[in-house]
Amino acid sequence: VSFTCTGFRFAGVASGIKAKKALDLGLLVSDLPAHGAAVFTRNRVVAAPVTVSRKRLAKTGGLVRGIVVNSGNANACTGANGAIDAKAMADRAAEAVDIRPQEMLVASTGVIGVPLPMDHVNSGIEAAAPLLRAGHFDQFARAILTTDRSAKIARRQRELGGSKITLLGCTKGAGMIAPNMATTLSFVVTDAKVNADDLHGALAAASDATYNAMTVDGDTSTNDMILLIANGAAKNRPMGKKTLEQFRETLTELLSELAVALMREAEGVHHVVSVNVVGAKTKASANTIAHCIANSPLVKTAIAGCDPNWGRVLAAAGRAGVPLTAEKLSLRIGDVLVAANGAAVDAAEWESTAQAVMQAAEYAITLDLGLGSERACVLACDLSHEYVSINADYRS
Amino acid sequence: VSFTCTGFRFAGVASGIKAKKALDLGLLVSDLPAHGAAVFTRNRVVAAPVTVSRKRLAKTGGLVRGIVVNSGNANACTGANGAIDAKAMADRAAEAVDIRPQEMLVASTGVIGVPLPMDHVNSGIEAAAPLLRAGHFDQFARAILTTDRSAKIARRQRELGGSKITLLGCTKGAGMIAPNMATTLSFVVTDAKVNADDLHGALAAASDATYNAMTVDGDTSTNDMILLIANGAAKNRPMGKKTLEQFRETLTELLSELAVALMREAEGVHHVVSVNVVGAKTKASANTIAHCIANSPLVKTAIAGCDPNWGRVLAAAGRAGVPLTAEKLSLRIGDVLVAANGAAVDAAEWESTAQAVMQAAEYAITLDLGLGSERACVLACDLSHEYVSINADYRS
Numbered sequence: 001v002s003f004t005c006t007g008f009r010f011a012g013v014a015s016g017i018k019a020k021k022a023l024d025l026g027l028l029v030s031d032l033p034a035h036g037a038a039v040f041t042r043n044r045v046v047a048a049p050v051t052v053s054r055k056r057l058a059k060t061g062g063l064v065r066g067i068v069v070n071s072g073n074a075n076a077c078t079g080a081n082g083a084i085d086a087k088a089m090a091d092r093a094a095e096a097v098d099i100r101p102q103e104m105l106v107a108s109t110g111v112i113g114v115p116l117p118m119d120h121v122n123s124g125i126e127a128a129a130p131l132l133r134a135g136h137f138d139q140f141a142r143a144i145l146t147t148d149r150s151a152k153i154a155r156r157q158r159e160l161g162g163s164k165i166t167l168l169g170c171t172k173g174a175g176m177i178a179p180n181m182a183t184t185l186s187f188v189v190t191d192a193k194v195n196a197d198d199l200h201g202a203l204a205a206a207s208d209a210t211y212n213a214m215t216v217d218g219d220t221s222t223n224d225m226i227l228l229i230a231n232g233a234a235k236n237r238p239m240g241k242k243t244l245e246q247f248r249e250t251l252t253e254l255l256s257e258l259a260v261a262l263m264r265e266a267e268g269v270h271h272v273v274s275v276n277v278v279g280a281k282t283k284a285s286a287n288t289i290a291h292c293i294a295n296s297p298l299v300k301t302a303i304a305g306c307d308p309n310w311g312r313v314l315a316a317a318g319r320a321g322v323p324l325t326a327e328k329l330s331l332r333i334g335d336v337l338v339a340a341n342g343a344a345v346d347a348a349e350w351e352s353t354a355q356a357v358m359q360a361a362e363y364a365i366t367l368d369l370g371l372g373s374e375r376a377c378v379l380a381c382d383l384s385h386e387y388v389s390i391n392a393d394y395r396s
Numbered sequence: 397v398s399f400t401c402t403g404f405r406f407a408g409v410a411s412g413i414k415a416k417k418a419l420d421l422g423l424l425v426s427d428l429p430a431h432g433a434a435v436f437t438r439n440r441v442v443a444a445p446v447t448v449s450r451k452r453l454a455k456t457g458g459l460v461r462g463i464v465v466n467s468g469n470a471n472a473c474t475g476a477n478g479a480i481d482a483k484a485m486a487d488r489a490a491e492a493v494d495i496r497p498q499e500m501l502v503a504s505t506g507v508i509g510v511p512l513p514m515d516h517v518n519s520g521i522e523a524a525a526p527l528l529r530a531g532h533f534d535q536f537a538r539a540i541l542t543t544d545r546s547a548k549i550a551r552r553q554r555e556l557g558g559s560k561i562t563l564l565g566c567t568k569g570a571g572m573i574a575p576n577m578a579t580t581l582s583f584v585v586t587d588a589k590v591n592a593d594d595l596h597g598a599l600a601a602a603s604d605a606t607y608n609a610m611t612v613d614g615d616t617s618t619n620d621m622i623l624l625i626a627n628g629a630a631k632n633r634p635m636g637k638k639t640l641e642q643f644r645e646t647l648t649e650l651l652s653e654l655a656v657a658l659m660r661e662a663e664g665v666h667h668v669v670s671v672n673v674v675g676a677k678t679k680a681s682a683n684t685i686a687h688c689i690a691n692s693p694l695v696k697t698a699i700a701g702c703d704p705n706w707g708r709v710l711a712a713a714g715r716a717g718v719p720l721t722a723e724k725l726s727l728r729i730g731d732v733l734v735a736a737n738g739a740a741v742d743a744a745e746w747e748s749t750a751q752a753v754m755q756a757a758e759y760a761i762t763l764d765l766g767l768g769s770e771r772a773c774v775l776a777c778d779l780s781h782e783y784v785s786i787n788a789d790y791r792s
Contacts, residue, residue: 045714045722045738077707079721079739112707113740222711244432295777297693301787311473311508312702325475326441342441343475344509382694388781391697394444 002135003153004170006122006191007233009029012139014123017117018072018108025124028134028187029066029097033295034231036064036105039201041224047085048074050223053347054092062196064229065103067187068093070121071172071280072110076222085116094121097131107126107185107225109146109172109391135324141170141380144185147267147390148172155259158250161236161243165192171258173266184211186226186258192247193232194239203228210255214263214379217293226255263379266360268386271303274364275316278375279356286369286376293367293380296376300383308354310338317367328370399530399549401564402587403427403629405528408535411520413506413513414468421520422539424583425462425493425528430627432460433499433596435603437620443509444482448621449501452486459590460625461499463487464519465540465584467568468506472618480532481512488518501759503581503621505542505568537566540581543786544568545661550653557632561588563646566653569662574715580607580623582654583717588643590635598644599624606651610659610775611690622651659775661755664782667699671714674771681718682765682772688716689763689776697778704750705735712761721749724766729753 011027018024038057040050059062068089075082086106094104108116132137140150155185156167173184193201207226228251239247263272275294279288293299296316300307310331326342334357336350357363414420434453436446453460464485471478484500490500504512527535535546539642552563569580590598604620624647635643659668671690676682691696692712698705706727713720722738730753732746753759 043711043716044708044716044720045715046727074707077710077735077739078724079737082739096488111712113735171778199659222707222714232752263447297783298787299455303783304784305788307788313617314441314473315439315508318439318618320440322440324440327475339509340477343478372773376736381626382788384786386783386786388697388779391694392778392780 003137003155003168004134005166005175005189007231009134010136011128011131011133011139012136012143013124013128013131014364015070015127017070017124023139024070025095025121025128026069026134026140027066027128028140028189028380029099030189030229030231032231033063034065034229035062035063035196035199035230036227036362037062037196037203038219038225038227041221042216043222045077045222047074047108047223048078049075049081049085049106049108050225052086052090052367053107053225056102056105060102062200063103064098064105065340066097066106067105068125069107070084070124071144073114073116074106074110074112074223075079075108075116077113078115082153084306085118089116089121090116093125096125097132105227107223109144109185109223112222123284131282135167137170144170144172146172152258152265154254156250156254158246160192160246161239163234163236164261165234166191169252169254169322171262173262174394182318183223184224184262185264186211186255188254190230190249192227192230193234193236195245198239199228199230199242202244202251206252206255209252210259212234212378214259215291244379250311259379263381268384268390269381270361270383270384271358272304272309272362273379273380275378276364276366276375277369278366279368279370279372280374280376281372283374283376288322289320289367290376292316294378297383300380302356303380304382304384306355306358307392308333308338308351308358313365313367314339324369324371330368330370334363362377399533399551399564400530400760401562401585402625404585405530406532406536407527407529408539409520409524409527411466411523412465413515413520415665418467419535419539420466420538421517421524422466423462423489423493423521423524424464424536424585425495426585426625426627428627428629429459429534430461430625431458431590431592432623432625433592433599434621434623435599436472436650437617437618439618441618443470443504443619444474444478445471445502445504446621447479448486448505449621452498452501456498457633458596459499460501462489463493463623464495465503465581466623467540469504469510469512470506470508470619471504471512473509474511477511478557479534481514484514485512485517492617493528498772499747503619504548505540505619508618512521513627532568534596534675535566538752540568542568546663548654548657550650550657552646554642554648555587556642556742557635561586561630561632563650565654567658569658580617580620580658582607582651582702584624584647584650586624586626587629588626589630589632590626590643593624593766594635594640595624598640598647601644602648602651605648606655608665609773610655610689655775659777662777664780664786665777666780667754667756667778668758668778669699671776672760672762672771673765674762675764675766675768676770676772677768680769682770683716685713685716686772686774688712690774693779696776698781699754699776702754704729704734704747704754709761709763710735720765721767726764727768728762730759740778
């Protein structure tokens with residue numbers, strides 16, 4: 001597989017922000033005028049690069065040609081100087097690749113509360129610009145990592161509006177927040193021709209179905225961002241409702257692949273579990289209960305221990321603040337029915353099979369509320385000794 | 397210290413519900429007619445004994461003479477038979493001590509989803525009744541424990557309304573939910589004369605200030621209950637507004653002592669941390685932010701690692717869903733200022749002193765929002781390897 005997308009070039013260099021000459025500065029540029037859409041962290045404490053990128057997107061009405069990203073320093077909680085540094089970083093990158101400053105965005109990830117080392121940032125940008133190549137997406141994807149074990153890249157192609165279009169994306173984030181290192185970042189480029197409003201609609205829907213439907217520890221970062229840039233190099237016909245729907249589907253598939261890859265590599269994770277809540281009166285209530293189960297430390301430690309401790313799942317559902325009827329609850333681990341009508345099924349019928357399901361790296365649990373026909377799914381994971389080690393045994 | 401309270405008798409026996417002849421069935425009886433007030437779990441999945449006790453309190457308008465409690469089995473998620481068993485257990489205890497059935501309440505704690513072994517329960521009640529003594533509170537307090545390391549008892553006396561009144565209480569709960577064992581339970585008796593409405597008002601206020609202002613893992617159980625019984629043996633004058641206020645104060649002190657004892661012994665806890673949020677616009681917003689910080693896995697692992705990782709505290713505050721201004725936030729660990737105006741104070745000024753504060757078994761952190769004058773405090777603790785071991789390495 002070649003990680004390319006027509007009309008985009010990439011670079012990743014070691015600028016010295018991170019120790020040990022690790023890649024830590026990435027550049028991504030469209031050779032053609034392009035539209036961009038982004039979703040940002042909902043945290044109220046927002047890092048400087050998020051503020052700068054959000055402002056530029058609003059100002060240009062969604063014209064975006066590129067982004068410069070560093071890892072090793074989040075430029076978060078850095079006060080007024082942080083805002084100046086984020087803007088200077090984006091402007092320097094725009095100058096180096098000769099595009100208008102307002103069309104260059106910026107993202108950072110890493111340690112919180114430490115001023116960005118601008119000398120490294122500047123020399124990194126100068127080194128990266130001449131290295132921009134269509135085939136350097138892998139270097140870019142590696143330059144955005146913090147405690148991740150490896151780069152996470154996905155690519156999709158599809159016939160659409162008379163052309164073959166390509167979507168190419170990468171992500172990072174070894175927990176919602178890694179040890180003192182913040183952030184989930186995702187960058188997706190496409191050669192599809194999509195207008196700015198449609199692009200934003202597609203990204204919002206696709207991220208709700210993927211990145212907003214998973215949780216490692218419930219913690220969100222100051223720097224989270226998903227950016228999607230479309231440059232129209234595929235020359236497809238203008239998108240109608242049906243074509244746009246297909247574009248959204250393909251984008252959702254791509255983000256889903258990246259999200260699952262992110263969960264698999266999250267801190268200390270051995271099991272990625274789809275928490276399905278079905279039989280709900282409303283989609284919102286199903287979603288609230290699914291998140292409550294997925295974030296419960298007792299459910300997550302039971303997942304870690306491969307322990308079919310279904311009472312914890314029911315208890316977590318019960319504290320979600322949503323009306324439910326205990327006597328109507330039933331729970332399956334994989335396909336194995338472990339509780340029905342709010343009470344245990346005879347353990348002899350399910351204990352060993354449910355334990356076997358829970359050994360798997362990926363499986364599903366399904367809670368039926370017995371109240372209606374709405375449903376929701378959230379990706380969850382275990383809370384393991386490694387999670388505690390990574391986040392507690394570390395000294396900042 | 398003698399753990400007695402005029403007009404109350406207690407017993408605790410090993411009935412065989414738990415293995416190894418551990419105490420697992422307790423009886424508590426007032427020799428005089430008495431008023432009772434209780435607060436129950438807010439979980440929507442509620443165990444049978446909670447339903448039975450709640451109904452009886454409502455029916456009698458707060459006349460309560462005693463409670464029978466078992467540990468080792470929560471009688472939760474046990475279906476229609478669970479309700480029958482809970483009622484039968486309370487009725488049997490009432491008969492054994494010769495009081496009206498509706499004035500005997502019932503509580504259970506332990507494994508979820510397993511039918512209550514009624515033969516052990518019944519023989520336990522028969523064994524306990526003749527052992528009821530004023531001096532047996534310690535046995536009662538031990539009979540309600542699950543994975544707790546020891547009994548947790550507190551006693552307060554105060555001159556009030558012309559008499560010396562006594563409050564005597566005990567609690568259990570080694571996490572909000574112990575491994576497959578549910579529940580925080582607390583039982584408080586007093587010889588003060590208080591009417592049912594005032595008793596309930598005092599309990600609601602005192603529990604909000606104590607038990608509802610602490611969190612181990614955010615998980616609540618199906619069986620949680622705090623019961624307060626007052627039998628008037630102290631013959632104090634009827635309580636006016638001021639006396640009632642003093643009674644509430646004393647009750648709050650007692651519950652606070654029990655709550656802190658519970659936190660100290662919670663699963664894997666090495667540090668009990670008072671999370672203060674000050675400078676808020678409203679008390680509700682301060683409380684929401686304090687709970688969000690106290691439940692953050694990244695804050696809790698930082699506490700475990702004695703790591704003054706203040707960025708995690710600000711990030712947790714930022715995701716509480718309450719408006720705040722990042723540039724106005726300041727944070728102290730103990731008395732040490734580590735961040736001001738949303739940015740780091742020079743680490744050389746605080747790093748070693750903040751680390752020293754975090755070695756302590758008990759300390760406070762204080763986040764100033766800089767927006768107003770309201771405040772809240774929540775007791776938090778660390779998320780340690782032991783918590784994971786207790787809850788993951790255990791097989792049900």
